[in-house]
Amino acid sequence: MPSYAPGEVSAIHGAHIVTGFAPGTMINAARRSEAATLTIGLQGDWCFNLSSDKSGLVTFTLLGSSPSNDYFMGVALAQEKLGGGQTHIAVEDANGTSLHFAEASRLQKVSDKSYEAETGNVQWAFLCPVLDHFVGSNT
Numbered sequence: 001m002p003s004y005a006p007g008e009v010s011a012i013h014g015a016h017i018v019t020g021f022a023p024g025t026m027i028n029a030a031r032r033s034e035a036a037t038l039t040i041g042l043q044g045d046w047c048f049n050l051s052s053d054k055s056g057l058v059t060f061t062l063l064g065s066s067p068s069n070d071y072f073m074g075v076a077l078a079q080e081k082l083g084g085g086q087t088h089i090a091v092e093d094a095n096g097t098s099l100h101f102a103e104a105s106r107l108q109k110v111s112d113k114s115y116e117a118e119t120g121n122v123q124w125a126f127l128c129p130v131l132d133h134f135v136g137s138n139t
Contacts, residue, residue: 002138008094011060013075013105013126014087020066022121028059029091029100031133056131057108058089058100064119069111072124076110089126097136102128 011018011027021027033053040046062068078084086104093099105126114120 002096004095004138010092010094012088012090013060013072016068016071018060018062018068020063020068022061022063022066024061026061027091028061029056029131029133030058031056031131054130054132056100056102056128056133057125058091058102058105058128058131059123059125062122062124064113064122066122069122069124072107073110076107079107089128093136093138096138097134099132099134099136101132102126102130104129 006021006026009027031053032055033051035051037049037051038046039049060068060072075084075087086106089100089102089105091098091100105128108125108127111122111124113122
C-alpha cells in the first residue's frame with residue numbers, strides 16, 4: 001500500500017540541508033512555461049508549438065523560526081553585494097520516485113516578512129535556468 005510522510009521529503013541548496021518547513025505546502029517545484037501550446041488557424045489547420053524552455057522555480061516555505069532563513073538571507077546578501085554565484089538545488093521525495101534538480105539557481109528576491117500574533121511563514125523562491133523535473137508516484 002503506497003504511503004506518504006512529509007518528513008521523507010528532503011531539500012538541499014548548495015551544501016545546506018533545508019530545515020524548518022512550515023505546515024502546508026513546504027516546497028513547490030514547477031516549470032515556468034508550458035511544454036506545448038496549440039495554434040489553430042482560421043481554416044481549422046493546427047500546429048503544436050513545442051517549448052524549449054526548461055526553466056523552473058523552486059519555492060521553500062519555512063517557519064519564521066527556521067534556521068534556514070538565516071542561511072538564505074546570507075545567500076541573498078552574497079548575491080546582492082558580491083554578485084554571488086549560482087547554487088544547485090535538489091529536492092527528493094523518499095516516499096516514492098519524485099526528484100527535482102537544478103545545477104544552477106539564483107534567489108528571485110528577498111522574502112517578505114510580516115509580524116503577527118504567531119510566527120509567520122517565510123518564502124524563498126529560486127529561479128533555475130534548467131529544472132530537471134520528475135514528478136513520480138508514492139511507493
